[in-house]
Amino acid sequence: MTKDYMPFHASPRKPRFSAPAGAVDAHCHVFGPAAQFPFAPERKYTPVDASKEKLFALRDHLGLLRNVIVQATCHGADNAALVDALDAADGLARGVAVVNADVTDAELRALDAAGVRGVRFNFVKRLVDDTPRDVFKAIAARVNALGWHIVVYFEAPDLPDLIPFLSELPGVIVVDHMGRPDVTAGVQSEGFKLFQSFMADNPNIWVKVSCPERLTVAGPPYDDVVPFARTLVERFPDRVLWGTDWPHPNMKSHMPDDGELVDTIPRVAPTEALQRALLVDNPMRLYWPEEPVK
Numbered sequence: 001m002t003k004d005y006m007p008f009h010a011s012p013r014k015p016r017f018s019a020p021a022g023a024v025d026a027h028c029h030v031f032g033p034a035a036q037f038p039f040a041p042e043r044k045y046t047p048v049d050a051s052k053e054k055l056f057a058l059r060d061h062l063g064l065l066r067n068v069i070v071q072a073t074c075h076g077a078d079n080a081a082l083v084d085a086l087d088a089a090d091g092l093a094r095g096v097a098v099v100n101a102d103v104t105d106a107e108l109r110a111l112d113a114a115g116v117r118g119v120r121f122n123f124v125k126r127l128v129d130d131t132p133r134d135v136f137k138a139i140a141a142r143v144n145a146l147g148w149h150i151v152v153y154f155e156a157p158d159l160p161d162l163i164p165f166l167s168e169l170p171g172v173i174v175v176d177h178m179g180r181p182d183v184t185a186g187v188q189s190e191g192f193k194l195f196q197s198f199m200a201d202n203p204n205i206w207v208k209v210s211c212p213e214r215l216t217v218a219g220p221p222y223d224d225v226v227p228f229a230r231t232l233v234e235r236f237p238d239r240v241l242w243g244t245d246w247p248h249p250n251m252k253s254h255m256p257d258d259g260e261l262v263d264t265i266p267r268v269a270p271t272e273a274l275q276r277a278l279l280v281d282n283p284m285r286l287y288w289p290e291e292p293v294k
């Protein structure tokens with residue numbers, strides 16, 4: 001395990017907020033178990049095992065119904081642990097994979113059959129080595145043909161450089177963790193305005209209003225992050241997703257209580273209509289389009 005790695009919260013409290021029926025945790029991970037699914041040799045961190053059983057128990061404890069499990073960098077492009085979790089989820093989980101340029105069409109089809117609906121491109125330098133943009137473009141075209149979308153993870157200072165590239169990618173693009181704004185700069189900052197105009201100019205850009213625990217400087221209950229998420233939910237109500245980010249790898253300041261994270265939802269989505277869009281309608285449209293939402 002990475003030195004000083006913080007394990008996930010052992011006993012999160014029950015949220016006070018009751019999520020609407022059918023709510024989706026649209027950003028979470030499974031790690032290992034390493035004995036069965038070894039971590040990637042090129043990884044930048046080694047986490048504590050975070051099993052599918054623990055993830056599904058947390059889902060139930062928090063009053064959520066479904067998960068979108070996102071491949072994390074510690075497993076590289078080996079999606080075996082992700083597929084194992086999808087197989088065990090009884091249709092209640094979908095996945096976002098990581099693939100290399102040499103992935104075969106048969107491997108992509110197998111991931112699709114397992115419930116993968118997106119591919120993740122990671123630009124965060126502490127997590128990955130650089131991937132040439134032509135490689136990402138080629139992968140994007142191939143997964144677009146399967147009807148998948150693209151999830152991108154970057155930090156706010158990298159957005160100006162990435163905009164031309166991201167604008168060329170086909171299909172829906174989902175930005176992780178609000179593009180990691182500097183919350184100390186405030187919602188009126190140039191950086192956050194740029195992010196919003198990027199969304200306004202490109203109707204295919206969606207955003208996860210997730211990860212207050214990583215973005216905060218003030219700490220729980222995340223008063224400094226809530227205005228950012230609320231701004232995006234109110235301005236782009238049909239293009240926002242929410243997720244726990246469990247098991248919160250690489251946290252340094254504190255380990256969040258997942259019950260408290262759920263309780264930020266009514267603060268970022270203050271009406272029932274916004275909560276339903278954020279937690280049910282939007283993720284269902286992207287990940288379970290074949291299921292009628294009641």
Ligand SMILES: O=C(O)/C=C(\CC(=O)C(=O)O)C(=O)O
Binds near residue numbers: 072073214248250
């Ligand atoms: O949980 C997250 O989304 C964020 C991560 C880890 C990650 O994304 C990865 O390893 O792929 C982070 O900021 O360290």
